[in-house]
Amino acid sequence: MVKTIYLKKNSKKEYFLIHGYTGSPEDFNELPQYLHSNFNADVKIILLPGHGTKIEDLDDLHLVDFVQRIKDELEKDLRMYDEVILGGISFGAIVALLLAGDYPVYGVLSVNPVLKLKLPFSLLSTKMLQKYKKYWKKQLPSHEKELRKNAFYYQHMHVNGLDIIQEAKRNLKKNISKIQCRVLTLYSNNDPLGKMSAVKSFEKKLLCPHEHMRIDGKNHNIFFIDGRKALYKKIGEYFEKTASVKSIRNQRVAAIVPAYNEGKNIATVLKVLTQAPIVSETIVIDDGSNDDTSSVVKKFPQVKLLTNEKNKGKAQSLQRGIDATSADILFFCDADLQGLTTDIIQQIIQPVMDGKYSMFIGVRDNVMQKAITFFGINSGERALHRKLWEDMPDGFKFRYRVEAGLNFMAKSQGIGYSWKKFNYYHSIKERKYGFIKGTVLRWWMNFDVGYAYALAMLRAGIRKKI
Structure with missing residues (x-):
């Protein structure tokens, strides 16, 4: 009798399939x-409701029945495992x-997701089919049938x-921007059910790091092909690479504050x-100020003060601060913040220290940043691995291109x-510099961010060609 599979060896990592x-x-x-033996992982595959018995048991089940069963088990396992x-x-x-x-999962393995049905399935509807029959026989390649003869389905x-999958796809469309872990997609280039073009289109919308592997053949289930052992190895190595970036907890954190x-503002910050326990040192770079910024900073003897003779801009000031520390994790912080707390700082830095992400961003309580996530993630305070900055091309280390460049690096080369x-919030430019100058600076910043994203897209295109 078919039942839930649970391979357990007291690992801190689980594949929940x-x-x-x-x-x-x-x-x-x-x-x-294979994953259990070769990658020291626990593996669980629960039997979904209505499965493992007879197909008539699916008659009265809906998407919520499957999702709730999975959630109940997943929430329990997330408390048990580190990954x-x-x-x-x-x-x-x-x-x-x-x-x-x-x-907060560490990664996703997506195998032949049916994001858009091929003909004739795409023309069918539940109401149309119900007039004729509830069930129709699967058409599997003879080779796959032979390999699956001992497997239950x-x-x-x-x-x-049809309706269940359509509902799941609608829900996924709303959730796609919230996926932040690594995603590995495996798909058949001639899948009999789903369109490969839909998978490619979906991948373009992902904000997280992702890779894909295309498999030659017509099998919808690629785990029943002759070359499946190579796929097993690819899966294990991909997520092993993700986990290997996990940090140790005694890393030093440097707060870098360009000013x-x-x-009038920096003392509050x-x-x-x-007072933040997680911050090992604080470095302020006075970027050619003509007020009393440096005098205020000197009232904090534990803070390292660097001064630029003339204004060099945010990117160069950040670089000078980074050059003055050997810290493993960098925390970029603006000098004009209101409402910042040690708890907020902890929540921004901790996910990076724990190795969950290459970078974590604190989105401020300003109107535009709260309303439009795109603006929020291209500003704000952020913690990141030092290597992310060091590996970022110099073209991004200029004026307001820094944040967009770091987003690109974390997504394309980091672990997301x-x-x-x-x-918490900061002073808007129009209030800080006056309406005219503030507006000019805001549009200059928007231009720089747009330029940085164009540069990122160009680099991403070049990498794909290579």
Whole structure:
């Protein structure tokens, strides 16, 4: 009798896998044992409601029934393991991606997600099919049938599957921007059910680091092909690489604070930074101020003060501060913040220190940043691994291009970034410099951010060609 698979060896890492609609935990063939034996991981594949018995047991089940069953088990395992990698095949892949937007998983394995049906399935509707029959026989390649002869799965498709998958896709569309962990997608270039173009289109919308691997063949379930052992190895190595970036907790953190004419504001920020237990040192770079910024900083003897003879801009000031420390983690902080607390600082830095992300951003309580996430993640305070800055091309280390450049690096070469909205804010440019100068600076900043994103897209295109 088919049942939940749970391979356990007291590991701190778990692969939580979700089988397909009308499939079973045996959809993954030898993958669970391979990951368990070769990568020291616990592996769990729960049996979804209505599966493992007879297809008629799916008649009265809806998407919520499957998702709730998965959530109940996943929430329990997230408390047990340091790392949970969520994976799925077909319908299970869509659900895995959907839940990755709501839960702090370390990665997602997505195998042949049916994001857009091929003909004739795309023309069919539940109401149309129900007039004729509820179940129709699966058409599997003879070679796959032979390989799957000892694995349990329903021999027929269920009419309700069309509606369930469509609902899951609609929900995923709303959640896509919330996925922040690494994603590995495996798909058949001639999948009989789903369109490969839809998978490619979906990947372009992901904000997180992601890779894909295309497999030649017509099998919807790629774990029943002759070359499956190479896929197992690819999966294990990909997520092992992700986990290997995990940090040690005794890393030093340097707060880097560029300041220009911030004599009225900087003391408030420094009082908080010097009281934050997670911050090892604080460095202020007075960028050619003509007010009392440096005098105020000198009242904090534990703060290192560097001064630029003339104004050089944010990027060069940050670089000077970084050159003055050997800290492993950098915390970029503006000098004009209001409402910053040691708890906010801790929440921004801790995910990077724990190795969950290459960078974490604190989105401020300003109107534009709260309303539009794009603006929020291109400013704000951020913690990052030093290597992320060191590896970033110099073209991004200029004026207001820094944040967009770091986002690109964390997504393309790091282990991703995340953000959270906090109840603190900074002075808007129009109030700080006056309406005319502030407006000019704001549009100059927007131009720089746009330029940085164009540069990032160009570099991403070049990398793909290589």
